[in-house]
Amino acid sequence: MREAASDLRVAVVGVGAMGADHVRRLADRVVGARPVLVADASAQTAERVAAAHPGVRTAPDALAALDDDDVEAVVIASTGPTHAELLLACLERGLPVLCEKPMTTDAESALAVVRAEAAVVARTGQRLVQVGFMRRYDAGYLALRELVVTGELGAPLLLHCAHRNASVPPYFTSEAVVLDSLVHEVDGARFLLGEEVTAVTVMRPRRRRSAPEGLADPLLALLETESGALVDVEVSAATGLGYEVRTELVAERGTALVGTETGPLVARAETAVRGRRVPAGFLDRFAAAYDAEVQAWVHAARRGTATGPSTWDGYAATAVTTAGVEALRTGRRVEVELADSP
Incomplete structure (x- = not known):
């Protein structure tokens, strides 16, 4: 240039x-x-x-x-x-x-x-x-947001989210997965639904055998929002398959899914193919x-x-992941308390 x-x-x-x-x-x-x-x-x-x-x-x-x-x-x-x-x-x-x-x-x-x-x-x-x-600049997320704003599909009921990394740095901890990966889905939920997250629960499914030592992988988070809409998030830190991010909106009169591009897709560990090439990393998936x-x-x-x-968006998302770390440690549902906006 x-x-x-x-x-x-x-x-x-x-x-x-x-x-x-x-x-x-x-x-x-x-x-x-x-x-x-x-x-x-x-x-x-x-x-x-x-x-x-x-x-x-x-x-x-x-x-x-x-x-x-x-x-x-x-x-x-x-x-x-x-x-x-x-x-x-x-x-x-x-x-x-x-x-x-x-x-x-x-x-x-x-x-x-x-x-x-x-x-x-x-x-x-x-x-x-x-x-x-x-993600607020991604075409798919912008399209989902437009569906919510226009009410074309009716009121949002659920968001199903998947955030899968092929690998993470060796210093990554389970808490870092919440703070550094889940934070994207938290802000995504706030952006798509236009409301705050009020409580978070983080659960540990059966651990992936190939997961790095000491890392809880995958994690499943449940976010509750002001309107009563729920957001479930699978966060996988080390699938070995590539980088995948999917979000599905379930509303009163229909559903909408972004992140698959080509329809029903199947993942196999030996090929890491879902009917197309799985992006190698986040820089590929979200380049535009x-x-x-x-x-x-x-x-x-x-x-x-x-x-x-x-900065309020940054604070609100971090308040949720801070509560998420507590939920991860205790196994309990943790309410999110936000300060008054300045």
């Missing part, structure tokens, strides 16, 4: 698989922005990613990247536990930021981010944070959604603001 003098100059913090993909996206596919700086806990990783993109430099650490005079906006793609500190630092510096999910990994720190941004909005009138719930998400963020950030999923 040819650089323009008005391009938004972006730092990407955390350049593992997700962050490196965002760097490529900003360099090659998004209009109106370009990456200028990367930072990562691994200096070697940062140097490798920067070397692949002429004009991109490395910063010694994340805060140094935020303080660089050439940086006008930030993408946070580092691990979840680092997000709260980085988001607060971006807000303090007045930097528009796209933060990958989860916004933070506990409800208390998420609420602190909501309140910090509310103070910025009160002072400037501008939001600065967009949370990376990219990521492009649309980042492009929308760039358009807003060039105006010094944010318009996508908000």
